Amino acid sequence: MAKLPSVGKKSAQRLAFHFLSQTQDVVDQLAETMVRTRRNIRYCDTCFNISLSERCHICSDAGRDEHVLCVVSEPRDVFSVERTHHYHGHYHVLGGLISPLDGIHPEVLRIQELVERLRSGTFTEIILAINPTVEGDATLLYLNSVLASFQIKTTKLAYGLPMGGDIEYADELTLQQAFHGRTGI
Amino acid sequence: MVHKIWIKQHRNLENIMVSVNQSRNVYVYGLNNQGKTNFLEAVYMCAFGRSPQESEINHCIPLDKPHSVMGVAYDIDGDSHQAYVKFSETGQKEISLDGQVITSFRSLQKQIPMDYVSADVIRLFQGYPDTRRRDLDQFVGQLDHEYTAILKRYSQVLKQKSAALKESINPSSVDVWNDQLIPLAEVLVNRRLLALKQLSDKLQLFMDELGLVEFSKLDCLYQAKSLGDALDQFPNYQEKLKQKLKEGRLKEWHSKQCLYGPHRDDFSIRFDGKSLTNFFSRGINRAVSLLVKVAQLQILSNRGKGFPLLLLDDALAEIDDTNRSKLLPFISAHTQIFYTTTDRSDENFLPECMVYQIKKGVLSNG
Numbered sequence: 346m347a348k349l350p351s352v353g354k355k356s357a358q359r360l361a362f363h364f365l366s367q368t369q370d371v372v373d374q375l376a377e378t379m380v381r382t383r384r385n386i387r388y389c390d391t392c393f394n395i396s397l398s399e400r401c402h403i404c405s406d407a408g409r410d411e412h413v414l415c416v417v418s419e420p421r422d423v424f425s426v427e428r429t430h431h432y433h434g435h436y437h438v439l440g441g442l443i444s445p446l447d448g449i450h451p452e453v454l455r456i457q458e459l460v461e462r463l464r465s466g467t468f469t470e471i472i473l474a475i476n477p478t479v480e481g482d483a484t485l486l487y488l489n490s491v492l493a494s495f496q497i498k499t500t501k502l503a504y505g506l507p508m509g510g511d512i513e514y515a516d517e518l519t520l521q522q523a524f525h526g527r528t529g530i
Numbered sequence: 531m532v533h534k535i536w537i538k539q540h541r542n543l544e545n546i547m548v549s550v551n552q553s554r555n556v557y558v559y560g561l562n563n564q565g566k567t568n569f570l571e572a573v574y575m576c577a578f579g580r581s582p583q584e585s586e587i588n589h590c591i592p593l594d595k596p597h598s599v600m601g602v603a604y605d606i607d608g609d610s611h612q613a614y615v616k617f618s619e620t621g622q623k624e625i626s627l628d629g630q631v632i633t634s635f636r637s638l639q640k641q642i643p644m645d646y647v648s649a650d651v652i653r654l655f656q657g658y659p660d661t662r663r664r665d666l667d668q669f670v671g672q673l674d675h676e677y678t679a680i681l682k683r684y685s686q687v688l689k690q691k692s693a694a695l696k697e698s699i700n701p702s703s704v705d706v707w708n709d710q711l712i713p714l715a716e717v718l719v720n721r722r723l724l725a726l727k728q729l730s731d732k733l734q735l736f737m738d739e740l741g742l743v744e745f746s747k748l749d750c751l752y753q754a755k756s757l758g759d760a761l762d763q764f765p766n767y768q769e770k771l772k773q774k775l776k777e778g779r780l781k782e783w784h785s786k787q788c789l790y791g792p793h794r795d796d797f798s799i800r801f802d803g804k805s806l807t808n809f810f811s812r813g814i815n816r817a818v819s820l821l822v823k824v825a826q827l828q829i830l831s832n833r834g835k836g837f838p839l840l841l842l843d844d845a846l847a848e849i850d851d852t853n854r855s856k857l858l859p860f861i862s863a864h865t866q867i868f869y870t871t872t873d874r875s876d877e878n879f880l881p882e883c884m885v886y887q888i889k890k891g892v893l894s895n896g
């Protein structure tokens with residue numbers, strides 16, 4: 346259990362004791378939920394957000410603005426942006442950021458899939474909602490060179506975030522402001 | 531000015547108190563491995579919260595003890611202050627200033643500006659460029675806190691770029707890193723230049739007054755080595771670096787190394803255009819290295835009201851008696867000095883000092 350994210354040795358021990366104090370039924374149910382989640386969850390074929398079916402609930406929502414596309418690094422960034430209730434367009438999840446140190450090169454990211462979507466899609470605006478870390482900025486620079494051939498208005502979020510700030514930890518107000526203050530590139 | 535130091539449970543120092551009394555400087559002598567360096571290390575930790583030798587705090591706490599405690603009493607403009615610092619084996623640091631808990635060492639660093647100088651520092655101009663670069667970066671970082679953040683970001687980009695050079699299949703994969711490096715590099719270089727300007731002004735004054743060398747003009751020359759020349763010939767740094775990165779792209783690709791940028795730069799000191807390293811004796815090189823530290827400390831202390839304190843850890847061992855007899859009274863006129871050495875022979879060079887002997891971690895007067 347200590348291998349789980351943000352679970353250290355001590356927390357793992359605490360969890361183990363907690364499970365011991367529960368009835369077998371409760372623990373069985375929890376384990377079953379975990380197995381089921383892993384089995385049923387997948388990436389959306391269109392936007393690569395996590396999903397329970399081929400098309401996620403956002404891609405299959407006819408009420409969303411099909412002219413705007415928000416590009417993010419991870420599925421968790423979709424949740425952060427959704428939480429603001431200020432964005433009603435579609436998403437594209439890259440599946441990471443360029444980071445040669447971690448073996449993540451541009452070819453590994455879903456950039457080709459993004460290009461395909463732009464070619465066949467109806468999008469007239471792209472919002473790049475990517476953290477301004479060293480890796481985020483590298484990914485932005487790379488995307489700019491790829492997107493330059495499309496005549497689509499491209500903006501990036503104007504973060505009121507400190508250098509290296511993370512969308513995941515930005516509060517909703519900051520993110521809302523970022524959406525309103527996005528800058529053209 | 532510091533007038534009292536308490537140290538409890540720091541390495542081999544069980545419980546010591548050093549009082550400056552009516553004097554100004556502190557002189558501690560003793561054989562090797564008795565605790566001289568430990569004493570200065572503890573004083574440094576009072577203001578910086580870390581060891582000057584970059585060793586882990588845990589190694590400073592005796593094995594059978596849960597924590598180390600240090601205290602310092604000092605005055606600023608006639609007002610007395612007291613600070614206590616407690617380091618626990620769990621890594622926790624507690625700081626209190628005049629009875630109030632504070633969370634960062636920054637204000638203490640300002641109130642008690644200090645630096646630690648060992649015999650290694652004396653070889654600043656005889657060593658490799660990376661030693662000088664590290665020293666300069668540390669100085670600029672203390673002068674300007676933003677610099678440290680920019681330098682950190684620059685280093686992160688550099689690490690990614692060198693990984694890209696080693697791992698990618700395409701030389702153009704470094705573009706996204708170079709585009710980030712260039713503006714950061716310019717900021718770093720500009721701030722280093724500003725700091726060096728202050729340093730050379732101060733050093734010029736010191737060298738004029740001391741008269742160790744016959745000269746009329748001293749300058750600290752920044753050397754953007756990877757750009758092939760002195761920086762004053764590069765009014766537009768960003769353009770020049772961009773050009774160099776473009777020209778040298780394949781060279782970097784083949785060597786798998788980041789060859790251009792401020793992480794390759796250096797600085798040197800020149801007297802009337804003659805370089806310190808090539809034209810002057812080792813003795814002069816050592817004396818100037820020491821004066822660089824004094825000058826840095828004085829520049830840093832000018833920003834607050836605190837009086838500077840220099841911790842000299844047997845640092846003048848490689849400087850001859852004649853120069854030592856000139857340097858010590860001179861430095862003492864600019865900063866307070868805590869001085870450690872093996873015997874009492876330098877005592878007369880250091881005016882107004884309290885003398886202590888150290889033996890197995892215990893201090894005794896005289």
Ligand SMILES: [Zn+2]
Nearest residue numbers: 389392401404
């Ligand atoms: Zn989807």
